[in-house]
Amino acid sequence: MQLLKPFSYSRRFPNIEVIGSAFAGNQGNQDNLIPLSFGFPAPESLPVDKMTAATEAAMQTQGRYALAYSGGAGVNDVINWIKERSKLREIKAKENEILVTAGSSQAIDLVTRTLTDPGDEIWVEAPTFFGALKTFQLAETKLTSFPIDENGLRVDLVEQELSERVKNNLPLPKLMYVIPNFQNPGGVNLSVDRRKRLTELAYEYNFFIIEDDAYVELSFDGTFAPAIYSYGPERVVYLSTFSKIIAPGLRLGWAIGLTEIIEKMRILKIDGLTSVYVQEVTKNLLDQIDMDEHISYLNSLYLSRKNAMVSAIKQYFGNDVTFHEANGGFFLWITFPCHIDTSEFIDAAASAGVSYIAGKHFFLKDEGYNHMRLSFTFCQEDIIEEAIKRLANIYYEYVNSKQIIEGVN
Amino acid sequence: MQLLKPFSYSRRFPNIEVIGSAFAGNQGNQDNLIPLSFGFPAPESLPVDKMTAATEAAMQTQGRYALAYSGGAGVNDVINWIKERSKLREIKAKENEILVTAGSSQAIDLVTRTLTDPGDEIWVEAPTFFGALKTFQLAETKLTSFPIDENGLRVDLVEQELSERVKNNLPLPKLMYVIPNFQNPGGVNLSVDRRKRLTELAYEYNFFIIEDDAYVELSFDGTFAPAIYSYGPERVVYLSTFSKIIAPGLRLGWAIGLTEIIEKMRILKIDGLTSVYVQEVTKNLLDQIDMDEHISYLNSLYLSRKNAMVSAIKQYFGNDVTFHEANGGFFLWITFPCHIDTSEFIDAAASAGVSYIAGKHFFLKDEGYNHMRLSFTFCQEDIIEEAIKRLANIYYEYVNSKQIIEGVN
Numbered sequence: 095m096q097l098l099k100p101f102s103y104s105r106r107f108p109n110i111e112v113i114g115s116a117f118a119g120n121q122g123n124q125d126n127l128i129p130l131s132f133g134f135p136a137p138e139s140l141p142v143d144k145m146t147a148a149t150e151a152a153m154q155t156q157g158r159y160a161l162a163y164s165g166g167a168g169v170n171d172v173i174n175w176i177k178e179r180s181k182l183r184e185i186k187a188k189e190n191e192i193l194v195t196a197g198s199s200q201a202i203d204l205v206t207r208t209l210t211d212p213g214d215e216i217w218v219e220a221p222t223f224f225g226a227l228k229t230f231q232l233a234e235t236k237l238t239s240f241p242i243d244e245n246g247l248r249v250d251l252v253e254q255e256l257s258e259r260v261k262n263n264l265p266l267p268k269l270m271y272v273i274p275n276f277q278n279p280g281g282v283n284l285s286v287d288r289r290k291r292l293t294e295l296a297y298e299y300n301f302f303i304i305e306d307d308a309y310v311e312l313s314f315d316g317t318f319a320p321a322i323y324s325y326g327p328e329r330v331v332y333l334s335t336f337s338k339i340i341a342p343g344l345r346l347g348w349a350i351g352l353t354e355i356i357e358k359m360r361i362l363k364i365d366g367l368t369s370v371y372v373q374e375v376t377k378n379l380l381d382q383i384d385m386d387e388h389i390s391y392l393n394s395l396y397l398s399r400k401n402a403m404v405s406a407i408k409q410y411f412g413n414d415v416t417f418h419e420a421n422g423g424f425f426l427w428i429t430f431p432c433h434i435d436t437s438e439f440i441d442a443a444a445s446a447g448v449s450y451i452a453g454k455h456f457f458l459k460d461e462g463y464n465h466m467r468l469s470f471t472f473c474q475e476d477i478i479e480e481a482i483k484r485l486a487n488i489y490y491e492y493v494n495s496k497q498i499i500e501g502v503n
Numbered sequence: 504m505q506l507l508k509p510f511s512y513s514r515r516f517p518n519i520e521v522i523g524s525a526f527a528g529n530q531g532n533q534d535n536l537i538p539l540s541f542g543f544p545a546p547e548s549l550p551v552d553k554m555t556a557a558t559e560a561a562m563q564t565q566g567r568y569a570l571a572y573s574g575g576a577g578v579n580d581v582i583n584w585i586k587e588r589s590k591l592r593e594i595k596a597k598e599n600e601i602l603v604t605a606g607s608s609q610a611i612d613l614v615t616r617t618l619t620d621p622g623d624e625i626w627v628e629a630p631t632f633f634g635a636l637k638t639f640q641l642a643e644t645k646l647t648s649f650p651i652d653e654n655g656l657r658v659d660l661v662e663q664e665l666s667e668r669v670k671n672n673l674p675l676p677k678l679m680y681v682i683p684n685f686q687n688p689g690g691v692n693l694s695v696d697r698r699k700r701l702t703e704l705a706y707e708y709n710f711f712i713i714e715d716d717a718y719v720e721l722s723f724d725g726t727f728a729p730a731i732y733s734y735g736p737e738r739v740v741y742l743s744t745f746s747k748i749i750a751p752g753l754r755l756g757w758a759i760g761l762t763e764i765i766e767k768m769r770i771l772k773i774d775g776l777t778s779v780y781v782q783e784v785t786k787n788l789l790d791q792i793d794m795d796e797h798i799s800y801l802n803s804l805y806l807s808r809k810n811a812m813v814s815a816i817k818q819y820f821g822n823d824v825t826f827h828e829a830n831g832g833f834f835l836w837i838t839f840p841c842h843i844d845t846s847e848f849i850d851a852a853a854s855a856g857v858s859y860i861a862g863k864h865f866f867l868k869d870e871g872y873n874h875m876r877l878s879f880t881f882c883q884e885d886i887i888e889e890a891i892k893r894l895a896n897i898y899y900e901y902v903n904s905k906q907i908i909e910g911v912n
Contacts, residue, residue, distance in 0.1 A: 137571065142569075142570065150555040153551050161750035163541070195774070196605060208513055355512075364609060364638050369781055370752045
């Protein structure tokens with residue numbers, strides 16, 4: 095064997111922490127870990143019982159087509175289901191404006207690399223979904239973030255910056271990434287006025303909006319605003335997914351946008367059609383599920399879990415933390431006093447059997463240390479209460495030890 | 504609605520013909536089309552009967568895990584199956600050196616973007632798989648090609664060019680893409696001597712080899728050389744797939760390489776774990792199939808179809824074409840006289856109900872016009888004979904009309 099010389103890998107890999115267990119505390123107590131970290135759906139809501147029947151139906155009706163490269167009729171049926179369901183959000187899309195992807199994560203990647211080159215600017219919310227941040231970094235784009243409030247993205251600040259950029263002859267963004275409903279992690283909804291204004295800005299300053307709408311169906315009171323897409327289909331690419339409403343293990347999401355963008359995304363989607371076998375089975379699953387009933391089951395399940403988490407936080411943390419009481423989605427976004435860094439007690443929490451995601455991961459820069467994201471969807475109410483109780487113990491131990499140390503110095 | 508300004512999309516999209524029906528003749532006679540174009544497995548070989556039972560078993564043993572983000576035990580079982588099966592090719596890989604991907608097409612994309620930046624050089628065989636060419640172009644790399652002969656890639660010419668590059672202080676390649684067994688489209692196998700020499704060159708000149716081994720199991724006489732990987736695991740990334748031996752609709756392939764490369768590919772694989780549901784079902788399918796028996800069934804099926812195609816070509820084309828009689832894989836690579844351009848009668852062939860892929864698509868530059876790729880796997884023997892008969896009619900009509908036109912001019 096000859097001498098191995100060092101090899102220089104692609105420079106595209108960002109210097110960020112790898113998403114995984116370290117993100118949510120160490121593995122110390124993995125078996126007994128209560129996961130409040132990642133956005134896992136309730137296990138009991140996954141359609142285990144229906145998969146075999148759906149597979150049997152897919153094999154009977156589509157047979158070998160379901161296992162070939164292009165699939166059978168079910169592939170079009172899934173597109174049609176997406177098209178019809180999207181009308182609820184006032185999205186009127188044609189079949190060739192819809193692309194089925196391997197989860198909406200793949201859709202974010204494809205639309206990013208379709209609309210930007212390395213060095214282009216993408217604007218994001220702060221805080222925002224860490225997976226999207228990673229995707230934008232891997233695409234070697236430049237990122238700028240804008241705060242959110244109770245009504246979502248501060249579109250006024252976006253407008254101000256756009257106008258400053260033009261005035262100073264500085265580059266404009268190619269893309270703005272927004273999670274309009276039950277924002278991840280903030281839990282807030284973008285107001286209708288802001289949706290309209292943001293779309294006007296996209297036309298005026300010629301950028302695209304990625305509207306990541308993974309959580310829209312999980313509105314506990316059943317209400318939601320029209321999609322941003324509905325105000326400007328020529329400058330919005332709309333993304334959603336089956337992960338939160340059927341099962342993440344299927345890895346099926348979708349993108350809706352201009353045909354020319356969808357066609358380019360299809361070229362870039364080098365893995366071919368998204369598992370046509372899964373699509374054929376999903377089509378039959380959709381035939382067997384009353385979706386409105388299923389959504390309302392999910393929402394009553396998740397509302398009850400959210401309420402349990404809210405009560406437990408109030409009981410065990412009192413007024414020491416604040417949060418927006420999200421009326422849907424998967425998450426509560428907890429704010430601690432300014433001097434707290436939630437990553438400093440994440441390992442202690444994991445040792446006590448509770449995982450969460452530290453706030454800093456949802457930001458571009460060194461900020462957000464005094465936040466944490468808690469997911470209320472995976473665990474039952476009594477487990478959630480136990481987890482919050484343990485988390486509070488760990489937190490107050492940390493605060494006390496920090497005060498002692500600071501007292502010594 | 505405001506005025507829509509033109510938007511400049513990413514410059515990464517290559518100016519190549521979109522892969523699709525136009526590639527293999529127009530849609531004029533789609534219903535009656537005999538497809539000799541794409542590499543479709545025999546429909547009767549797809550495990551339609553076993554899918555329902557495999558799903559039932561997956562749901563019973565892994566239940567909700569199979570539908571969650573990370574899957575259950577089956578995900579590791581699939582990795583272990585790959586690990587064990589790879590030993591047949593003298594590949595000794597650990598679990599963390601294996602990544603399951605959405606077909607090997609996704610693996611080509613991930614390894615390319617892990618090892619290269621735009622502007623880097625990738626060297627390829629001529630002819631080679633058009634999907635890989637598209638991937639390399641989308642990664643904005645520079646491509647150089649080297650001819651193949653009966654023993655595969657002309658490694659001597661690669662060596663000569665490497666040495667020229669060094670002498671003239673020109674850039675060296677980061678990657679060399681090779682299909683060593685039943686090359687697509689050439690049908691040839693890379694000799695053991697050339698495998699060894701190519702690996703030595705990879706160490707000496709510090710480039711990686713992508714070894715795309717989609718067809719290795721389909722060796723009609725059951726023999727195959729050790730993988731290139733076995734001669735230099737530190738400079739080879741090995742790729743293979745379930746598409747040709749179980750079913751392409753599952754979209755399951757894999758990559759084997761250094762842990763540090765696999766880890767980077769995992770970061771770049773933004774769609775997360777490849778459909779864990781499909782992996783759980785596939786694990787149960789693998790339990791139910793005697794793989795050696797299944798492979799030997801596939802090989803007897805495909806050998807008989809290849810023989811039918813070879814006979815028909817000899818009968819209908821006589822000595823007007825030449826080809827290497829591949830002893831495995833999916834394809835015959837047909838060479839016509841130099842002045843023939845097979846893309847000129849592809850639409851006429853489609854109208855007569857036969858599709859193929861024109862030779863030019865397998866090359867970087869303006870060359871290969873007098874070739875065509877025919878796939879012998881999808882159709883039964885009598886259909887293959889009929890297709891070759893029709894193709895010959897169309898070809899001789901084209902030749903005659905060309906002579907008449909050339910006579911007039």
